[in-house]
Amino acid sequence: MNHSVLPEKSGGMWYDKLMRVIIIGAGTVGTALARQLAESSNEVCLIESNEERARHVSNRLDCMVIHDEGNSFTALEEAGIARTDALVCVTNSDEINIIVCGIVAAHYPDILKIARVRNEEYVRLINERGALHNVSAMAANNPEDALTKGFLGVDYFVHPNVEASRTALAAIEHDAAGDVLSFAGSKYELGSIEIAPGSAFDGLSLVNFRRVITGETLVALLERNGECMLPSGSTALAAGDRVHILATTDEIEQIFELGGRKEGIIRKIGVVGGGQMGALVVDGLLFHGEKPHQNITQAAPKIQSFFSFVKGMILKSTRKILIIERDYELCKNLSARFPDAVVLNEDISDESFIREERLNGLDLIVTVTGNQELNIIAALYLKSAGVRRAIAMVASDGYAAIARRLGIDVVIPIKSVIVDSIMIKLLGGNVRAIHRLGDGSIAVFEIEVGPAAPIVDQPITEFKISQGALVMLVQRNGESFIPHGDYIFRSGDRIVIEAKNDSEKEIKKKFGIDS
16 A cells, blocks of 8 residues: 555644554544644544545644555554554554554553454453453452453453443433433432423522522533533523533423423333444343343343343333344344343334334334444434334444424433543543543543542542633542532542633642653
8 A cells, every 4th residue: 555644733632642543444433533632732643444424523633644555564663653652543443453452552551452343253262261260350449451461462451342332321310301320339320401491490590599499409511502601690591501510310200290200110121223333222121230131242241241231120010121123144143142122123114014013112223233223213203203212323423413493302412422431541540531521522530539639639629621611529538528619639539620622721720640
C-alpha cells in the first residue's frame, strides 16, 4: 500500500500533553474517541486504512492521521509507538484488533493495549479463560477486566454488545421510565426523565423542589430545547424538559411518578432482534441471580460478573418475554436457548404481523437490531400502537437526541457507551467510571481519592474547575451522601463529579491521577 502521512495541524497542539495514544480505526468509535482525547490536549494519532476516511478525519480532528493498514509495524513506528502510552484498536476486524495488540505487546509490553471484539467465538474463548481464574477475579474491582487482562497481548477487551445490553437492563430494572445511572456500592442513582404536561414538576421552581420531594436529592442537569444547563434555585421546570436528578433508589421511583410516569410495572417485554445483543438482554431478563441460562459465552462466572449490577432482577411468574427475529436459523437457536421465552420468526416492519400478534399489548419493546433506523421506527410505531414504553439502540448521540425528542423513553447510543468504557481504561489511576449526559457534552466521573491527591484535606469550596463542575455524591466508609459546604475531601472517598468533557485535565490534576 502507498504509505503517506497526511498533513499535521500546525500550532501549539503538542503543548502540555496528558497522554500519547494511538488509535487503530477511524470509524465512529475511533473518531469520537480521538476527538475527545484531542480536546483534552492529549497527543493522538489515528491510523486508518481507507484513504478517503483518513483524509476526512484529518480535516476535522486536531490530531495526526496516518493512511495505512493498522497491522503495519512501519505505520506504528511512524505514529510513534515507542513513546506511546496507550494503543486502542477499534477496527471492524476483531482479528486485526487482537493481532496489532499482540505485535505491540511483543515489542513494547509496557504500553496499555485495548481491543474491541464482537465475535462470539472470541468472547467465548476469553470467558473460558476467565472461568479458570474466577476466584481471584471476583475479588477485583472490575471482575471482567481481571479475567481477561494480558490475554493474547491485550490488557483490556471491550465488548460493545455486553456494554450496551448492560445499559438496557439497568433501564428495564426501573421499568424503562427513563435513563438511570447506578453507582457501585451506593444507594443513590441518577435518574433522567422528560417532564410530562400537567405533572407535579410542570412549572415547579427548584427553590420549591424539596416541598415535593422531601428526601435528600440533587437536580444535577437540565436539558431544554437541545441545550444542557446547570439549574439554579430560580430555575422553573417545564413540560418537555429532561431533568437528571440524583436520589436514592426509592425516591427515583417517586420522582418518575411525579414527573408523569405513573404506569404499572413492566410484565410483558418484547425484544426485537435476536442477535448477540438481543440474546444478552434476554439472558439478563431471565437471569435468576444464582444460575443464569446458557448463553453465547457458555461461562457462568463471567456472565454473572457482566450482569452483577442488576439488583434483584428476578423473573416473576407473570413476566413474559417475546423475541422477534426474522432469521429462521437464529430463531431455532434462540428457542433452544430460551425455552421460557416465546420466539417469533417474523419481520417487525410487517404491519399485518404487528396487528395479528397484538403486540400493542406489550408493556415494553426493546429494539436491538443492527439497523438503528429500524430500531427507532419500530419503537415509535409500536408506541403509537399502544406499547407503553420503548428502548431503542442507536449508533450515535445524534440519533439518540432525535429519538428522545420523538418520544422514545430510553435511547442507548452504542458509540458513547463504548467510548466511555475505553476512556475509563485510558484515564486509569483512580477513575472508576465515566458516563455521558445530555448531548454528550457533560460527563459524570466516578473517582476514588488517593492518599497523595492534592485535594485531600481540602474543603469542597476549594474544588474549582474553570469550565464548572459539581461534586454530586460521596461514598465514605460504606455510607453515601450528597456533600454540602462543610465537606472535606478525605483519602479513600469515592466521589461522583459532573463536569464538561474538556475538564479531564484539570480533574486529573486536582486528584493527582497519572495515566
